Amino acid sequence: MTSGRLKTEKDTDMDSTIGVLARYGYLVVFGSILAEQIGLPFPAIPFLLAAGALAGAGKLSFALLLLLSGIASLIADMAWYVIGRLGGAKVLGWLCRISLEPDSCVRRTGTIFSKHGPRSLMVAKFIPGFSTIAPPLAGIVRMPLGRFVVFSALGGLFWAGAFIALGWIFARQLEIVADYAVRLGSWTLVLIGAALGGYIAWKYCSRQRFLRKIRIARISPEELKAKLDGGEQILIVDVRDRIDFEAEPTIIPGALHLTIEDLDQRHQEIPREREIVLYCT
């Protein structure tokens, strides 16, 4: 009797959740994509999956979901494109500094972008870290606006479409997950929060450890300048990616420009007796 009553309450909760999603689904999908693509820590994927499941049940229109997703994504991308275009290389540096993996951030995103050009915008949203960096990067390298809009819109549609379709396909499984979530009630939020918090804390600690290692042996620009003025034979290596040169095509006088891959492959040619100073952005 009691369990029957509880089940009914849970079912009501479930129905009301689905009801809210079915009613405000378009708005939720639009808002969550806009928020996530602008860079807020707000995941859009769970909403896309849920919306896909509802579309499969005939409660939402797949085409309208796709259209709204594309528009929301493009609005956010356009904002970042304009910021990148106006702010130049500074924007990329700033974005990578606030990222949890700043050291690989600039290099990795720059390499992907220089290799695949505008087409990389079509897959950018599937690559963590790159999705936020790609639109301002397109602005920094002054990609023509028309080309940016086409590739960015296609990228947004592919990305949203893929998750909506997954939600559609796995509607039954999602229903089971949602049912469990309702049963757990507020514990679901606690679990998700703990997992997210743990992940961020782990990344932060790794970064701090890495910084401590690097900080021990850095050379300041003042010290390098003094050594060069004093005639010391220092091998300076510019390891900035090609994309950074396009944004700022100057180097420290006498520096070699080598990619990190070149440097790693040719490390045996590097003179052991000379002091080496590396710099990136």
Place this chain on the structure above:
Amino acid sequence: MALILRRRGIERVRPLAGGFRAWRDLGYPMTALIAATETGPGTSLDPAPA
């Protein structure tokens, strides 16, 4: 990268604090990339200075 080179046995390697931006912001000399690659040490890692 400096850590990778150190693991490869190159001990005297240090990253520039603040990177290129810090150098530029202090108003220290810079040259155009094209001029440097044409007349500078190029891609040779020979110990002899340019």
